[in-house]
Amino acid sequence: GAVVSQHPSWVICKSGTSVKIECRSLDFQATTMFWYRQFPKQSLMLMATSNEGSKATYEQGVEKDKFLINHASLTLSTLTVTSAHPEDSSFYICSARDPSPSGANYGYTFGSGTRLTVV
Amino acid sequence: KNQVEQSPQSLIILEGKNCTLQCNYTVSPFSNLRWYKQDTGRGPVSLTIMTFSENTKSNGRYTATLDADTKQSSLHITASQLSDSASYICVVSAFQAGTALIFGKGTTLSVSS
Numbered sequence: 210g211a212v213v214s215q216h217p218s219w220v221i222c223k224s225g226t227s228v229k230i231e232c233r234s235l236d237f238q239a240t241t242m243f244w245y246r247q248f249p250k251q252s253l254m255l256m257a258t259s260n261e262g263s264k265a266t267y268e269q270g271v272e273k274d275k276f277l278i279n280h281a282s283l284t285l286s287t288l289t290v291t292s293a294h295p296e297d298s299s300f301y302i303c304s305a306r307d308p309s310p311s312g313a314n315y316g317y318t319f320g321s322g323t324r325l326t327v328v
Numbered sequence: 329k330n331q332v333e334q335s336p337q338s339l340i341i342l343e344g345k346n347c348t349l350q351c352n353y354t355v356s357p358f359s360n361l362r363w364y365k366q367d368t369g370r371g372p373v374s375l376t377i378m379t380f381s382e383n384t385k386s387n388g389r390y391t392a393t394l395d396a397d398t399k400q401s402s403l404h405i406t407a408s409q410l411s412d413s414a415s416y417i418c419v420v421s422a423f424q425a426g427t428a429l430i431f432g433k434g435t436t437l438s439v440s441s
Binding site: 254 | 371436
């Protein structure tokens with residue numbers, strides 16, 4: 210089945226630094242990828258939709274300059290948290306949409322998530 | 329407004345017992361409904377997906393039902409195991425540009441021995 214690899218699985222960084230999170234589709238091409246944020250005991254909140262070769266679409270309230278998204282190829286999307294602050298600490302999850310629906314996922318596969326802690 | 333409501337919020341059961349989780353939605357136009365299992369600190373993993381015309385779908389010990397008329401779905405877990413302890417999320421897709429996913433807040437299931 211479709212596999213999405215997310216890296217790193219966890220990262221600790223100092224306030225003011227930037228952190229890059231990678232999301233790769235391993236066995237399929239993903240024209241669209243999604244980035245979510247999840248707080249403890251809360252559901253996933255969509256941050257932005259990443260489209261290969263074009264600008265990402267951000268959800269209302271998500272700062273574009275803070276959360277930079279790049280989808281330069283059909284298998285890789287990156288989320289960069291710039292000038293990170295402690296309030297950015299969260300669980301970030303990516304999802305890729307397989308343009309060829311198959312199997313149980315019908316085209317949506319999630320990465321394993323990245324736990325970001327800003328100190 | 330498109331919404332997905334799950335109940336109960338949390339549930340504790342003994343190993344070997346069965347349980348049923350509920351999902352009510354007000355999503356329109358409806359495309360499909362998915363149940364995901366999310367272990368702590370991990371991304372969601374798909375259990376089942378159901379379209380409008382499907383009433384029941386099974387995946388091992390997991391059986392999902394869908395009543396598109398009443399806009400309700402359930403996830404039944406049979407003979408629970410300790411490894412079933414996780415958050416179960418109901419996600420409904422709406423037919424629209426970009427195919428939006430509407431997430432429920434999840435049910436946290438704890439299976440104890």
